[in-house]
Amino acid sequence: MPGLSITLQDVTKSFGSEAVLKDINLSIKEGELVSLLGPSGCGKSTLLRIIAGLERAEAGSIRLGEQVVDALPAGARDLAMVFQSYALYPHMCVADNIALSLEMTELSALQRLPLLGRVLPGSRAIRQAISNRVRQAADLTEIAHLLRRRPAHLSGGQRQRVALARAMAREPGIFLMDEPLSNLDAKLRISMRSEIVDLNKRIGATFLFVTHDQSDALAMSDRIALMMGGRIRQIGTPQEIYDSPSHLDVASFIGQPVINLFPVNVDSAGRVRLVNGTQPFGGCSLPNGSAKVGVRPEAFDIVASEPLGTRFALTARLDRVERMGAEVLIRCRTMALGASATCRLSVDQFDEVSATGILSGAFHLVAQKRGVHLFDEEGNAAAFHPLLRTEMEVAK
Numbered sequence: 001m002p003g004l005s006i007t008l009q010d011v012t013k014s015f016g017s018e019a020v021l022k023d024i025n026l027s028i029k030e031g032e033l034v035s036l037l038g039p040s041g042c043g044k045s046t047l048l049r050i051i052a053g054l055e056r057a058e059a060g061s062i063r064l065g066e067q068v069v070d071a072l073p074a075g076a077r078d079l080a081m082v083f084q085s086y087a088l089y090p091h092m093c094v095a096d097n098i099a100l101s102l103e104m105t106e107l108s109a110l111q112r113l114p115l116l117g118r119v120l121p122g123s124r125a126i127r128q129a130i131s132n133r134v135r136q137a138a139d140l141t142e143i144a145h146l147l148r149r150r151p152a153h154l155s156g157g158q159r160q161r162v163a164l165a166r167a168m169a170r171e172p173g174i175f176l177m178d179e180p181l182s183n184l185d186a187k188l189r190i191s192m193r194s195e196i197v198d199l200n201k202r203i204g205a206t207f208l209f210v211t212h213d214q215s216d217a218l219a220m221s222d223r224i225a226l227m228m229g230g231r232i233r234q235i236g237t238p239q240e241i242y243d244s245p246s247h248l249d250v251a252s253f254i255g256q257p258v259i260n261l262f263p264v265n266v267d268s269a270g271r272v273r274l275v276n277g278t279q280p281f282g283g284c285s286l287p288n289g290s291a292k293v294g295v296r297p298e299a300f301d302i303v304a305s306e307p308l309g310t311r312f313a314l315t316a317r318l319d320r321v322e323r324m325g326a327e328v329l330i331r332c333r334t335m336a337l338g339a340s341a342t343c344r345l346s347v348d349q350f351d352e353v354s355a356t357g358i359l360s361g362a363f364h365l366v367a368q369k370r371g372v373h374l375f376d377e378e379g380n381a382a383a384f385h386p387l388l389r390t391e392m393e394v395a396k
């Protein structure tokens with residue numbers, strides 16, 4: 001199943017007066033697994049349905065491989081869609097559910113007739129080919145032993161696999177999936193994630209799936225297209241989106257617990273200070289004004305005294321400790337700003353910090369080298385240059 005590329009150019013859609021998709025541009029490579037991630041109502045499903053041909057765009061163009069498909073009906077596009085509800089027919093066994101769409105496309109109306117259809121010329125060979133494809137798809141999704149069961153007698157994960165097998169049997173170049181994991185319990189969800197990724201790598205088709213769950217997107221995707229308010233705000237690998245968010249909204253949406261944000265001022269020389277701080281901790285090329293600094297929870301070290309050469313440090317006191325199993329969240333309050341801050345430590349790191357006794361009094365949160373992000377007044381990411389201690393002394 002060679003994958004097909006997907007190219008969206010200025011795709012726009014409104015429902016009534018509500019602009020749901022605004023100039024969407026997106027290029028997905030053959031065989032890539034890309035997720036459309038974003039909050040509820042941002043337009044993800046609408047975009048997927050437009051690519052599938054189930055909904056029409058008002059403006060813009062869609063190319064699948066080299067073919068512009070804007071005028072093609074859904075059935076003529078080389079893709080298969082897997083819905084959140086799986087959309088299986090309850091009165092049919094698994095094999096018939098998988099075979100149905102093949103029978104609709106490969107057999108003529110006469111050949112589909114219950115008794116007569118089976119004896120018409122050509123019918124037997126086509127049915128045999130369909131049956132082979134059903135078997136192949138069932139083998140790939142490991143449901144061959146379930147082919148005679150009805151959907152009601154399957155678990156959620158098995159139904160999900162049937163829906164995937166049905167899509168695969170059509171041998172499409174593109175799989176579109178709308179929240180494929182949202183009906184599964186937490187454990188199954190995690191194992192289905194790797195099954196979908198394996199399937200994508202094994203069959204080579206292009207996968208585009210919609211999710212509002214950042215952990216699905218981070219765990220599975222070659223690239224994430226992050227959508228907000230009908231626009232794609234950023235597209236990149238999970239690591240790029242996490243490490244280099246292009247906007248405050250992206251930084252706040254991705255990451256659990258959420259990124260810590262602190263208000264800062266930029267002076268006319270581009271020096272960055274906390275709103276009520278005197279000492280600059282970095283420089284930037286933003287104009288004089290207010291901005292925000294973001295620090296990921298795992299990018300703070302907790303230390304007794306403010307070290308030399310630090311990029312960004314705050315004095316804080318402990319609010320509470322939340323033990324999450326393999327990691328520990330330290331919820332604290334920064335003294336100068338009165339703002340809350342969260343640090344994420346491994347259990348070993350926590351035990352080390354805790355043994356020093358510093359959590360019982362005032363301590364310092366020191367941002368690690370790659371942990372500081374600067375955002376301008378509109379929320380756009382801005383380049384940030386840490387000042388070394390010697391420069392800070394001079395700048396005072």
Ligand SMILES: Nc1ncnc2c1ncn2[C@@H]1O[C@H](COP(=O)(O)OP(=O)(O)OP(=O)(O)O)[C@@H](O)[C@H]1O
Nearest residue numbers: 015020038039040041042043044045046047211212
């Ligand atoms: N057929 C429709 N008629 C009118 N409005 C619609 C229709 N379909 C979607 N919308 C609106 O378009 C917006 C985007 O909906 P869409 O389902 O694409 O969002 P989504 O990001 O997939 O959300 P969710 O994660 O909740 O499924 C929403 O405000 C929704 O109410």
